Amino acid sequence: MSRSLSIGELASRTQCQSETIRYYEREGLLPSPARSAGNYRQYDSAQVERLSFIRHCRSLDMTLDEIRALLKFRDAPSRNCAEVSALLDEHVRHVADRITQLRGLQRQLRQLRGLCANPGNTDRCGILKEMTRAARREGHAPPAVGHVHGPHRRAR
Amino acid sequence: MSRSLSIGELASRTQCQSETIRYYEREGLLPSPARSAGNYRQYDSAQVERLSFIRHCRSLDMTLDEIRALLKFRDAPSRNCAEVSALLDEHVRHVADRITQLRGLQRQLRQLRGLCANPGNTDRCGILKEMTRAARREGHAPPAVGHVHGPHRRAR
DNA sequence: TAGAACCCTATAGCTACTATAGAGTCAAGT
DNA sequence: ACTTGACTCTATAGTAGCTATAGGGTTCTA
Numbered sequence: 001m002s003r004s005l006s007i008g009e010l011a012s013r014t015q016c017q018s019e020t021i022r023y024y025e026r027e028g029l030l031p032s033p034a035r036s037a038g039n040y041r042q043y044d045s046a047q048v049e050r051l052s053f054i055r056h057c058r059s060l061d062m063t064l065d066e067i068r069a070l071l072k073f074r075d076a077p078s079r080n081c082a083e084v085s086a087l088l089d090e091h092v093r094h095v096a097d098r099i100t101q102l103r104g105l106q107r108q109l110r111q112l113r114g115l116c117a118n119p120g121n122t123d124r125c126g127i128l129k130e131m132t133r134a135a136r137r138e139g140h141a142p143p144a145v146g147h148v149h150g151p152h153r154r155a156r
Numbered sequence: 157m158s159r160s161l162s163i164g165e166l167a168s169r170t171q172c173q174s175e176t177i178r179y180y181e182r183e184g185l186l187p188s189p190a191r192s193a194g195n196y197r198q199y200d201s202a203q204v205e206r207l208s209f210i211r212h213c214r215s216l217d218m219t220l221d222e223i224r225a226l227l228k229f230r231d232a233p234s235r236n237c238a239e240v241s242a243l244l245d246e247h248v249r250h251v252a253d254r255i256t257q258l259r260g261l262q263r264q265l266r267q268l269r270g271l272c273a274n275p276g277n278t279d280r281c282g283i284l285k286e287m288t289r290a291a292r293r294e295g296h297a298p299p300a301v302g303h304v305h306g307p308h309r310r311a312r
Numbered sequence: 313t314a315g316a317a318c319c320c321t322a323t324a325g326c327t328a329c330t331a332t333a334g335a336g337t338c339a340a341g342t
Numbered sequence: 343a344c345t346t347g348a349c350t351c352t353a354t355a356g357t358a359g360c361t362a363t364a365g366g367g368t369t370c371t372a
Contacts, residue, residue, distance in 0.1 A: 103255065
């Protein structure tokens with residue numbers, strides 16, 4: 001019999017914060033664990049594995065909804081796994097779309113950057129000028145179409 | 157003298173919603189405009205241009221903070237524009253990082269997908285098996301490092 | 313028995329919006 | 343003059359996936 005783990009121990013074993021674990025519990029990705037006499041959460045090795053699985057999926061940039069779906073398949077081993085493949089296929093497609101989009105962006109940005117080789121006053125700045133001109137030209141598309149995030153995220 | 161625009165007219169000219177315009181105003185990207193007798197916002201052509209500029213920046217996936225910075229340069233034409241170039245350089249770097257990251261992801265995902273050619277029961281699913289194994293192996297890195305978003309976004 | 317280190321819940325914050333509720337305003341038609 | 347509909351106003355809550363805080367309780371060690 002292996003001793004049960006506190007939330008902090010589970011956290012350090014899975015490289016994620018206690019807060020995140022409690023969040024996953026609220027979100028239904030992890031079951032509510034047993035509690036100690038002092039109301040502390042007690043985890044076992046099954047939960048270590050489940051959380052590791054979740055974190056691995058997150059490291060593959062899956063959404064919690066996608067992960068929820070995968071967990072359902074894991075929890076019902078007799079179901080047909082074609083849907084697992086389908087889910088993965090779609091995720092691959094999302095990622096591919098995003099790459100395409102970012103490459104286009106990159107091209108535009110580098111072009112824009114090329115307009116300022118010798119920095120002077122902002123009133124003669126080629127970059128600002130061109131952005132203003134481009135803005136006037138366009139009926140600019142919305143920032144990012146569909147199911148795809150921008151390139152910014154704060155550090156953790 | 158050109159007639160002033162209502163928020164709805166500004167919205168349709170710039171391809172963005174009235175709500176978004178009010179949001180930009182709250183965020184200090186757009187100045188509080190004049191008001192009519194009935195307390196309606198009244199915009200002029202300078203605001204059309206300013207908002208177009210903002211939307212163009214957003215279509216280049218800049219954050220509102222980055223845009224705020226650019227607007228400050230636009231508003232102070234005598235300042236040196238080296239910082240504009242620097243800002244753009246950093247943005248280009250963010251995008252490049254994100255592309256690299258997504259390519260790695262794509263490789264992993266396709267590999268995983270290859271494990272299920274003939275779908276059967278989930279208890280023999282090569283994908284789920286491998287994800288479980290991989291999760292056990294790793295001290296999985298956090299979902300996305302630094303300043304970078306995942307590939308998912310809901311449609312507008 | 314004190315203090316440090318952990319745990320608990322509840323709540324607010326982050327980005328860049330979007331969507332609602334509930335009220336007021338305006339122009340056109342009758 | 344009055345109604346109808348389209349517009350506008352403010353304020354508030356919701357989205358994803360956490361992170362951070364406040365204000366308490368618990369457990370371990372000295």
